[in-house]
Amino acid sequence: MPAKTVLIADDDRDLVEVLAERCRRLGLDVLAAHDAMTTLALVRQEHPDLACIDVNMPSGSGFGVCEMLESDEELSPMPVIMLTGRADEETIRRCHAMCVYYVLKSHDVWQRVEPILCELLNVEPLGTP
Amino acid sequence: MVKARLRVLLVEDDLDHAKFAKLALGGADLTQFEWAHVTSLAAAKECLAAEEYDVVLLDLGLPDARDFQALAHVRQQRPQISVVVLTANNDPASGIAALAQGAQDYLYKGNLNSRTLERILRYAVQRQQMRLELQKANDLLDQRNNELQNANALLDQKNQHLAELYNTAYQFVDNVSHEFRTPLTVIKEFVSLIRDGLAGQITCQQREFLDIVSDRTDDLVIMVDDMLDVSKLEAGLLSVWRRETTVADVFERAHPILERKAAIKHVALETAVEDDLPVVYCDPEKVGRVIINLMTNAIKFCGDGGCVKLWGQRHEELPEVRIGITDDGPGITPENLQVIFDRFRQVEGVARSGTKGFGLGLSIAKELVHLNLGTIHVQSQPGAGSTFWFTLPVWKPDELVLRYVERTRHLGDATAQATLLVAAMEPPVEPSVSHTMDELLQHLFHGTDLVLRVLPHKWVVVAKCHRNEVDRMLARVQSTLTEADRNRPGAVLPRIDLCAQGTWNIEEQADDLVDHCRVELHCEPKAPPSAQTGNTVLSPETV
Numbered sequence: 001m002p003a004k005t006v007l008i009a010d011d012d013r014d015l016v017e018v019l020a021e022r023c024r025r026l027g028l029d030v031l032a033a034h035d036a037m038t039t040l041a042l043v044r045q046e047h048p049d050l051a052c053i054d055v056n057m058p059s060g061s062g063f064g065v066c067e068m069l070e071s072d073e074e075l076s077p078m079p080v081i082m083l084t085g086r087a088d089e090e091t092i093r094r095c096h097a098m099c100v101y102y103v104l105k106s107h108d109v110w111q112r113v114e115p116i117l118c119e120l121l122n123v124e125p126l127g128t129p
Numbered sequence: 130m131v132k133a134r135l136r137v138l139l140v141e142d143d144l145d146h147a148k149f150a151k152l153a154l155g156g157a158d159l160t161q162f163e164w165a166h167v168t169s170l171a172a173a174k175e176c177l178a179a180e181e182y183d184v185v186l187l188d189l190g191l192p193d194a195r196d197f198q199a200l201a202h203v204r205q206q207r208p209q210i211s212v213v214v215l216t217a218n219n220d221p222a223s224g225i226a227a228l229a230q231g232a233q234d235y236l237y238k239g240n241l242n243s244r245t246l247e248r249i250l251r252y253a254v255q256r257q258q259m260r261l262e263l264q265k266a267n268d269l270l271d272q273r274n275n276e277l278q279n280a281n282a283l284l285d286q287k288n289q290h291l292a293e294l295y296n297t298a299y300q301f302v303d304n305v306s307h308e309f310r311t312p313l314t315v316i317k318e319f320v321s322l323i324r325d326g327l328a329g330q331i332t333c334q335q336r337e338f339l340d341i342v343s344d345r346t347d348d349l350v351i352m353v354d355d356m357l358d359v360s361k362l363e364a365g366l367l368s369v370w371r372r373e374t375t376v377a378d379v380f381e382r383a384h385p386i387l388e389r390k391a392a393i394k395h396v397a398l399e400t401a402v403e404d405d406l407p408v409v410y411c412d413p414e415k416v417g418r419v420i421i422n423l424m425t426n427a428i429k430f431c432g433d434g435g436c437v438k439l440w441g442q443r444h445e446e447l448p449e450v451r452i453g454i455t456d457d458g459p460g461i462t463p464e465n466l467q468v469i470f471d472r473f474r475q476v477e478g479v480a481r482s483g484t485k486g487f488g489l490g491l492s493i494a495k496e497l498v499h500l501n502l503g504t505i506h507v508q509s510q511p512g513a514g515s516t517f518w519f520t521l522p523v524w525k526p527d528e529l530v531l532r533y534v535e536r537t538r539h540l541g542d543a544t545a546q547a548t549l550l551v552a553a554m555e556p557p558v559e560p561s562v563s564h565t566m567d568e569l570l571q572h573l574f575h576g577t578d579l580v581l582r583v584l585p586h587k588w589v590v591v592a593k594c595h596r597n598e599v600d601r602m603l604a605r606v607q608s609t610l611t612e613a614d615r616n617r618p619g620a621v622l623p624r625i626d627l628c629a630q631g632t633w634n635i636e637e638q639a640d641d642l643v644d645h646c647r648v649e650l651h652c653e654p655k656a657p658p659s660a661q662t663g664n665t666v667l668s669p670e671t672v
Contacts, residue, residue, distance in 0.1 A: 014319070015311060085307040085311050087306075096565070096572055106350055107347055107386055108317070108321075109317070
């Protein structure tokens with residue numbers, strides 16, 4: 001079975017790198033994007049199995065990307081994790097409204113993202129030593 | 130203020146009538162009156178220009194003025210003078226009309242006698258004086274009103290300015306917190322990557338040091354969260370997602386951070402949770418933050434070699450669970466105990482007693498506990514350690530309504546009103562759909578409202594909402610639900626009917642509110658729910 005692919009989109013390159021490293025350790029292939037347009041293009045081209053998207057990105061918001069994906073029948077089943085520093089009601093409400101996972105950039109982000117990833121992509125979590 | 134001697138100008142072209150009028154006053158004390166008599170408006174004008182008069186006795190039918198022309202002229206020339214018009218006996222209407230045109234009184238020519246004339250003249254003068262005084266008072270009021278309006282406009286302006294400043298400050302805190310979170314996350318994630326040995330082997334000491342970096346980054350994240358919560362609490366914008374939760378789930382959220390903290394500070398961390406704790410109703414994220422705040426304090430004060438115990442117990446009588454943190458630290462003095470949850474007093478206390486760390490954490494913990502319908506307590510003796518504990522309500526909808534009403538009353542807004550709403554979907558509802566809808570509804574309402582999922586397809590909502598605002602609230606909820614559906618073309622949520630059952634004043638009609646809630650909590654939703662308003666009928670199952 002070919003490796004599952006995860007798209008990580010955040011304008012903070014360091015954050016993308018560290019999450020990508022974690023994903024690769026789980027045996028996943030990783031695509032990286034740093035703005036909304038690239039995110040959208042990569043999703044259309046590569047059809048990743050899951051996308052982890054930041055809300056505030058150059059050239060468009062993560063929500064905008066999600067809305068465009070949802071209106072595309074072929075792409076809408078792809079699960080999305082919204083990774084954001086925003087904890088305001090509006091952001092959370094929109095995540096719920098769009099049925100995407102909301103993860104706050106807070107303590108132990110990976111510990112929150114990993115279980116979602118593993119469950120959705122059906123991969124074994126890597127126990128921390 | 131009635132002048133003793135009245136100066137009267139009689140304007141009457143009919144000399145017989147004029148004579149009659151003078152005769153009529155014959156019975157009165159003539160020294161009280163000073164008379165002048167003219168026969169035309171033109172002559173009257175001259176007189177009024179040359180002399181001062183108190184009252185004009187005016188015939189309406191003059192040779193050089195018709196109808197009310199003469200009256201209008203006199204009024205214009207001498208706005209302050211009082212005027213009594215003389216009318217023909219067969220014309221009461223024009224007398225009344227003259228009053229509307231500014232005369233003080235009217236008199237039938239045939240009715241002239243000494244008593245009526247004297248009285249009417251005096252009254253007319255007095256009435257005019259009163260009118261003038263009233264006018265003056267009115268002008269003064271107008272002026273004051275203007276001044277007040279100006280002051281008000283100024284206040285409005287200042288208010289708006291303050292609101293803008295407040296909003297800017299709020300936005301600033303919001304943005305800063307957000308901007309802080311990404312770099313903090315990056316630091317934390319790289320540290321934990323190295324710490325987990327994913328970037329090559331590390332030594333025990335290196336791991337220990339990295340744990341310290343991680344822990345201090347946690348502190349910063351906690352501070353950012355606290356700062357954001359304070360500004361949101363003040364703005365009344367802190368949202369909660371209260372739901373059926375286990376205590377174990379709450380503990381799980383806090384545990385990794387606490388474990389790290391305890392290990393670094395060389396404090397033993399014990400957990401003692403009673404078996405079979407009932408399901409509680411709270412926002413596990415927020416309650417996790419309460420535990421982190423309380424534990425962070427406990428670990429800090431215990432110091433090297435101390436022991437902190439996190440425990441959970443069922444209350445013997447009340448439908449609540451107690452979560453507690455007991456430390457064997459230095460304890461707290463009785464004076465400090467009294468102000469420990471009070472934000473501003475604490476800040477003072479910190480400076481004086483040097484009990485560093487009792488900052489925002491405890492006051493936020495208190496607010497978050499209250500938001501979850503619980504209470505927070507502390508018990509301590511200097512030298513014998515401290516115990517902080519708080520309560521979480523057990524998932525029992527009836528009790529939760531009581532608690533909610535109590536809490537809302539306790540907040541002290543005597544005019545607060547609560548509206549009871551029932552939201553229902555056509556059963557059966559998939560668990561995932563029920564969950565999504567619960568999440569959506571919880572976020573559509575606020576921390577000041579209560580949203581209870583009593584069946585997979587039915588919610589009872591008590592919203593702190595005034596009678597006049599119910600329609601607007603329903604519209605807002607409905608539009609968000611519609612929007613949610615538009616964004617979900619793959620899996621449209623089933624229709625949900627939202628129906629307001631009534632509004633009650635929380636202070637005075639709490640019992641009615643609770644009774645109506647009870648009925649709704651225990652009955653099947655009616656089909657269609659929107660057909661039913663106002664009084665509710667018990668369904669057969671509950672009778």
